[in-house]
Amino acid sequence: MQNETTAAIVTGGSRGIGQAIAIALGGEGFGVAVAYSGSVTGAADTVDRIVTAGGRAIAVQADVADAEAVERLFTAAEEAFGTIQVVAHAAGTSSLTTLSELDLGELDAVLRTNVRGTLVVDQQAARRVGPGGAIVNIASSATRMQAAGNIAYIASKGAVEAITLAFARELAGRDITVNAVSPGPILTDMLGSYLAGPGGETVRGDLESRSPLGRIGEPRDIAEIVTFLTTAGRWINGQVIHANGGIA
Numbered sequence: 001m002q003n004e005t006t007a008a009i010v011t012g013g014s015r016g017i018g019q020a021i022a023i024a025l026g027g028e029g030f031g032v033a034v035a036y037s038g039s040v041t042g043a044a045d046t047v048d049r050i051v052t053a054g055g056r057a058i059a060v061q062a063d064v065a066d067a068e069a070v071e072r073l074f075t076a077a078e079e080a081f082g083t084i085q086v087v088a089h090a091a092g093t094s095s096l097t098t099l100s101e102l103d104l105g106e107l108d109a110v111l112r113t114n115v116r117g118t119l120v121v122d123q124q125a126a127r128r129v130g131p132g133g134a135i136v137n138i139a140s141s142a143t144r145m146q147a148a149g150n151i152a153y154i155a156s157k158g159a160v161e162a163i164t165l166a167f168a169r170e171l172a173g174r175d176i177t178v179n180a181v182s183p184g185p186i187l188t189d190m191l192g193s194y195l196a197g198p199g200g201e202t203v204r205g206d207l208e209s210r211s212p213l214g215r216i217g218e219p220r221d222i223a224e225i226v227t228f229l230t231t232a233g234r235w236i237n238g239q240v241i242h243a244n245g246g247i248a
Contacts, residue, residue: 184244
């Protein structure tokens with residue numbers, strides 16, 4: 001358990017994987033700054049869950065691609081909870097289209113959030129995280145699955161993996177670990193809505209049959225790995241961990 005002067009920042013903390021990570025880190029004793037882009041209600045729900053369980057948390061609005069907003073996020077975390085020891089960057093966006101049909105404006109939006117956002121968050125982390133700290137970027141096993149019709153997202157998450165590996169080497173000598181976790185299909189609200197739509201049951205069956213564990217992942221599966229990387233698992237550094245149940 002962490003002391004009362006240790007902060008964790010979780011981006012994308014209003015739902016899905018980010019929410020699960022924030023709740024898990026709150027349970028480990030970190031004071032959690034739950035960063036969100038648009039969902040005030042979702043962020044408040046995350047904070048309520050952490051506080052109800054006896055933890056400490058605040059919600060902070062921040063566009064991860066906006067350097068000034070991210071700087072304010074880190075400052076708010078420090079002022080509320082002390083030294084920043086963990087940054088878990090889970091914010092991201094997706095685009096479902098083939099390369100031939102890809103709108104370049106849509107591509108720019110995906111790259112802005114997923115690539116620029118990772119660089120902006122990691123830049124602040126490089127400046128603020130103390131010795132013994134841990135930084136975890138959420139990438140995607142889509143880079144291995146390489147499904148058609150998801151090319152902008154795959155390209156952006158490949159960049160997140162590359163950024164992570166280079167960043168870990170940049171922080172040599174500072175006792176800060178940097179890793180990426182690359183989830184496979186995870187039953188978030190977004191995937192759940194897709195599976196509830198036309199053809200969704202077929203897609204669900206295909207994903208479950210391809211997984212050696214026979215199921216789609218859940219947000220807590222990823223939160224457990226991030227928690228390990230930021231607590232007991234700090235000998236793991238400069239790695240991309242494909243957390244997909246063996247599907248890829």
